[in-house]
Amino acid sequence: MVLTLFKLRMREFVSNMFVSKKSGKAMGKSSKIAFAVLMVFLLVMFAGMMAGLSVSLCFAFGGTDYAWLYFALVAAMAFMLCFIGSIFAAMNYLYKAKDNELLLAMPIKPGAILLSRMLVLLVENYGFAFIVLIPAGIVWCVMQPVAFGGVVCYIIATLVLPLLALTLSCVFGWLIMLVSSKLKSTKAVTLLFAVALFGAYMWFCSSWVTFLEKLIMNGEAVAAVFEKYLFPFYHFGKASLSGDFLSLVLFLLCAAVPFAAVYFVLKTNYAQIITANRGEKKRKYRAKAMRSAGVRTALVKKEIGRYLSSPMYMLNASAGVMLMVIMGAALLINRGELLMVFEVLTGGTDFVPAAVSAALCFCVSMVVVSAPSVSVEGKNLWLLKSMPVSGFDVLDAKALCHCVVTLPFAVVSAILCAIALRANIWQSLQLFTLPAATIIFCGYLGVAVNLKFPKFDWVSEVHCVKQSASVAITMFGMMAVVIVLVVLYAAVLRFAVSADMCVLIYTVILLGLGFLLRRWLKKGGSRIFESLQG
Amino acid sequence: MLRIENLTKKYGDKTAVDGLSLHIRPGEIYGFIGHNGAGKTTTIKSVCGILQFDGGDIFVNGVSVKADPIACKKEIAYIPDNPDLYEFMSAIKYLNFVADIYGVDAVTRQERISRYAQVFGMTADLAQPISSYSHGMKQKLAIIAALVHDPKLMIMDEPFVGLDPKASHDLKEIMREKCARGHAVFFSTHVLEVAEKLCDNIAIIRGGRLVVSGRTEDVVGDTSLEEVFLELVDAEA
Numbered sequence: 006m007v008l009t010l011f012k013l014r015m016r017e018f019v020s021n022m023f024v025s026k027k028s029g030k031a032m033g034k035s036s037k038i039a040f041a042v043l044m045v046f047l048l049v050m051f052a053g054m055m056a057g058l059s060v061s062l063c064f065a066f067g068g069t070d071y072a073w074l075y076f077a078l079v080a081a082m083a084f085m086l087c088f089i090g091s092i093f094a095a096m097n098y099l100y101k102a103k104d105n106e107l108l109l110a111m112p113i114k115p116g117a118i119l120l121s122r123m124l125v126l127l128v129e130n131y132g133f134a135f136i137v138l139i140p141a142g143i144v145w146c147v148m149q150p151v152a153f154g155g156v157v158c159y160i161i162a163t164l165v166l167p168l169l170a171l172t173l174s175c176v177f178g179w180l181i182m183l184v185s186s187k188l189k190s191t192k193a194v195t196l197l198f199a200v201a202l203f204g205a206y207m208w209f210c211s212s213w214v215t216f217l218e219k220l221i222m223n224g225e226a227v228a229a230v231f232e233k234y235l236f237p238f239y240h241f242g243k244a245s246l247s248g249d250f251l252s253l254v255l256f257l258l259c260a261a262v263p264f265a266a267v268y269f270v271l272k273t274n275y276a277q278i279i280t281a282n283r284g285e286k287k288r289k290y291r292a293k294a295m296r297s298a299g300v301r302t303a304l305v306k307k308e309i310g311r312y313l314s315s316p317m318y319m320l321n322a323s324a325g326v327m328l329m330v331i332m333g334a335a336l337l338i339n340r341g342e343l344l345m346v347f348e349v350l351t352g353g354t355d356f357v358p359a360a361v362s363a364a365l366c367f368c369v370s371m372v373v374v375s376a377p378s379v380s381v382e383g384k385n386l387w388l389l390k391s392m393p394v395s396g397f398d399v400l401d402a403k404a405l406c407h408c409v410v411t412l413p414f415a416v417v418s419a420i421l422c423a424i425a426l427r428a429n430i431w432q433s434l435q436l437f438t439l440p441a442a443t444i445i446f447c448g449y450l451g452v453a454v455n456l457k458f459p460k461f462d463w464v465s466e467v468h469c470v471k472q473s474a475s476v477a478i479t480m481f482g483m484m485a486v487v488i489v490l491v492v493l494y495a496a497v498l499r500f501a502v503s504a505d506m507c508v509l510i511y512t513v514i515l516l517g518l519g520f521l522l523r524r525w526l527k528k529g530g531s532r533i534f535e536s537l538q539g
Numbered sequence: 540m541l542r543i544e545n546l547t548k549k550y551g552d553k554t555a556v557d558g559l560s561l562h563i564r565p566g567e568i569y570g571f572i573g574h575n576g577a578g579k580t581t582t583i584k585s586v587c588g589i590l591q592f593d594g595g596d597i598f599v600n601g602v603s604v605k606a607d608p609i610a611c612k613k614e615i616a617y618i619p620d621n622p623d624l625y626e627f628m629s630a631i632k633y634l635n636f637v638a639d640i641y642g643v644d645a646v647t648r649q650e651r652i653s654r655y656a657q658v659f660g661m662t663a664d665l666a667q668p669i670s671s672y673s674h675g676m677k678q679k680l681a682i683i684a685a686l687v688h689d690p691k692l693m694i695m696d697e698p699f700v701g702l703d704p705k706a707s708h709d710l711k712e713i714m715r716e717k718c719a720r721g722h723a724v725f726f727s728t729h730v731l732e733v734a735e736k737l738c739d740n741i742a743i744i745r746g747g748r749l750v751v752s753g754r755t756e757d758v759v760g761d762t763s764l765e766e767v768f769l770e771l772v773d774a775e776a
Contacts, residue, residue, distance in 0.1 A: 288629075290665035292653065295635060295645045303639035307625070316626035384623035390589045392640050393612035536591060 010121030056140035065221040067149045083137035087130040087170030095178035097465045117273035130167035138163045154248020161515030162241050169260040172267045199320040308406035321470050325371030326414045329482045333421025340425050358432040359504035365440040370483035373449030375407035376476045380460040380469035396531035407448030415440045433515035435508045442515035449522035456533045505513045540565045540723040547594030555581040557747040566718050570738035571727040578747040579727040583696050587617040620697040622677045626670035641688035655683040676702045677702035695726035735764040
């Protein structure tokens with residue numbers, strides 16, 4: 006039964022990726038190739054980053070008395086990536102899935118439903134873990150002498166490590182759900198927790214060089230901490246370095262025993278957990294004078310309401326928004342250092358505002374609020390289709406919502422950057438206009454792409470917000486656009502126009518593209534929307 | 540009020556509705572009956588502009604759904620068999636949203652929401668998120684939302700499913716009251732007793748084709764609607 010359910014989940018996962026919801030037909034050859042190229046690009050990018058980090062660690066700890074710390078550290082990094090990557094998926098997928106009650110009504114043991122869902126999360130975790138541990142393993146093999154037993158242990162430990170992260174994700178996912186349901190602002194708590202995790206992740210990314218220096222300087226002390234408190238990673242390291250069989254067994258026990266315990270506890274209470282009415286306090290209606298609004302305002306307000314109602318949607322679709330503000334704040338705090346970096350990269354102070362503006366655009370490319378906005382309609386699609394509104398009004402509202410929730414952050418980050426750069430009025434405008442044009446273009450692009458790749462049969466909203474083709478295509482498409490524009494300037498245009506003029510030209514181009522997409526939504530896009538079936 | 544002319548709708552090779560023609564006049568309650576998969580929901584969704592159809596045309600108050608769907612939708616209210624509403628909204632926000640879309644002014648919407656919420660015993664629950672509602676409450680909310688703009692034509696797919704006896708009674712009263720004011724109601728149902736008692740006209744379809752239509756007393760004759768329905772379905776089979 007577990008296998009059947011697991012196959013069903015995986016089929017759902019594959020179908021979400023490769024099957025058109027409009028026609029029910031598999032993705033075309035060209036789409037598959039484009040998708041594969043995108044995935045390879047992503048893999049190479051992340052694996053390259055991890056390989057770079059591994060090289061630094063290998064230089065630091067290879068050949069020392071505590072060389073095992075290299076493996077312990079990469080294992081800890083893989084563990085954190087798995088944990089952060091799967092905690093909210095665990096919460097939504099294990100405890101809030103739409104088909105939980107349907108499955109419970111069937112002659113299936115709750116434990117089987119739970120285990121099948123955990124296995125899917127485990128597969129996801131393997132993806133996260135391999136991104137870190139495969140490059141790390143290769144780097145070590147290339148740079149250091151290798152013991153055969155160590156390689157075998159490393160492979161076994163790598164296959165088991167995601168289980169440890171999964172155990173913690175399942176527990177934390179349940180705890181967040183439990184705590185947030187007891188509080189008044191459920192969504193705020195979930196969002197706060199997610200932002201804290203994201204902040205910690207960003208802090209680590211931004212200061213990993215310093216972090217690494219400290220690690221190297223205090224290698225012995227860090228090794229002691231791992232040995233004493235983080236013993237699963239200590240045993241992971243010991244086993245991987247020299248093929249220490251006892252350490253491998255201890256590591257396997259560290260992963261398997263908590264997993265078994267958590268699975269047993271959850272299995273026993275699973276039906277109760279997923280069917281529990283968490284008892285939101287009843288709000289009594291008090292009649293107040295009503296206010297009317299126009300159709301477009303109502304549609305935009307509805308879109309914003311949906312976006313704000315889901316912490317998962319907000320967090321996954323708006324990571325770039327946080328990055329923009331963090332970048333502005335970082336520029337303000339570490340002005341000297343960061344300006345130097347920008348000057349070195351761009352070859353002079355004259356280019357700095359334009360370069361900062363381009364960096365903000367890169368952050369903006371990670372904001373994909375509109376990319377899943379058609380898909381999230383799901384079973385509610387009939388509402389918009391039965392109402393006296395044109396397809397264009399609906400689609401335009403989705404793009405406008407993207408702009409409305411993103412532009413204020415563009416203003417804030419532009420102000421922060423302008424203060425940090427001591428920018429004049431023209432430069433300050435540059436810091437806002439180019440990111441703003443990118444936001445507008447991205448908003449319309451997201452809607453257009455989602456119309457081509459809609460996904461309405463999701464079990465959890467997480468599937469269309471995190472794992473849909475439209476989100477991936479929009480995000481990486483936008484990144485590619487920004488990179489192409491920067492390269493175009495650096496390679497060609499800088500010989501013909503100033504950086505300021507180039508920003509102006511790019512702003513006009515992006516606004517023009519946004520306008521063209523909007524026009525397409527009015528006719529072609531609207532026609533597609535009319536033909537969609539939720 | 541509603542004229543369906545030679546409506547044809549295909550799903551791939553399968554013809555779900557095949558040359559269906561119906562005429563619903565102002566002041567009529569029109570029942571639409573058929574077995575599962577007969578094409579009732581497809582017809583209803585086509586009328587409401589949710590589904591695009593392959594042949595024929597549909598006119599609401601003389602306006603073609605194909606030519607001017609928005610004008611037609613302004614006259615219609617649709618209540619589906621399974622009301623999947625915006626669960627992220629509270630009921631009152633949802634009703635306000637619907638009123639905004641249909642351009643109902645603030646005073647009128649307040650009066651209508653208050654009146655119908657009272658009728659269906661929903662007033663105290665209007666501030667609650669829709670996600671906390673039961674199926675029946677969602678159905679009641681969908682009905683209130685459908686009444687907010689006082690539509691000339693109400694189209695309902697299995698409207699009595701999930702409603703408690705009092706709500707069912709209240710809905711029937713509202714249907715009669717609307718028809719008395721010259722509006723029209725077109726609804727599908729499997730509850731033949733209700734159709735027989737409530738409807739002025741009845742249409743029975745099978746396999747996407749109209750089997751019989753006309754005034755209820757003419758269709759039923761000396762027997763019951765159940766007998767007529769079974770007889771027609773068996774004869775066709």
